[in-house]
Amino acid sequence: QVQLVESGGGLVQAGGSLRLSCAVSGRTTSSYSVGWFRQAPGKEREFVACISWADDSPYYADSAKGRFTISRNNAKKTVYLQMNSLKPEDTAVYYCATTSYHIGLTANAYEYWGQGTQVTVSS
Numbered sequence: 001q002v003q004l005v006e007s008g009g010g011l012v013q014a015g016g017s018l019r020l021s022c023a024v025s026g027r028t029t030s031s032y033s034v035g036w037f038r039q040a041p042g043k044e045r046e047f048v049a050c051i052s053w054a055d056d057s058p059y060y061a062d063s064a065k066g067r068f069t070i071s072r073n074n075a076k077k078t079v080y081l082q083m084n085s086l087k088p089e090d091t092a093v094y095y096c097a098t099t100s101y102h103i104g105l106t107a108n109a110y111e112y113w114g115q116g117t118q119v120t121v122s123s
Contacts, residue, residue: 002026002112004096009117012086020081020117022096033099034072034079037107038092038119045095047105051079054102063089086121093118 008020022034035050049060049070058070069082079096094117097110104110 002032002098004098004112004114006094006096006114006117009094009119011120011122014086014088014121014123016086016121017082017084018086018119020083020094020096020119022079022081022114024077024079024098031100033101033103034070035097035099035104035110036070036079036081036094037097038090038094039116040092043092045107047107048094049081050099050103050105052103057103059103059105083119086119088121088123091119091121 003025005023008018012018031053033050033053036048037045038048039045047061048064049068051058051070051072067085072079095114097113099110101109
């Protein structure tokens with residue numbers, strides 16, 4: 001079993017920054033990729049970014065490119081999402097999840113999910 005706990009969400013003004021963390025426990029290897037998704041009220045959950053277990057390659061949604069950076073610390077079993085230049089449309093609950101695939105760009109590729117952390121960007 002895998003447990004994921006997100007942290008770092010909060011309220012920030014437009015143009016500000018936040019760093020989300022995803023702590024993974026229950027795994028004994030680093031052979032899993034981790035993705036970040038978000039879900040705004042009334043909208044479907046959407047892919048934000050993921051980082052591959054094979055070579056730490058990052059992948060981003062178009063909305064995140066140039067503003068968000070995903071990284072991982074295998075020793076700490078933690079994945080980070082640095083979010084800069086935040087916009088009101090980034091407001092959502094952010095979830096992290098793990099997959100055994102090299103990369104996963106859709107939610108159904110992921111097996112385990114955290115409970116989410118709220119990010120609110122005010123204009």
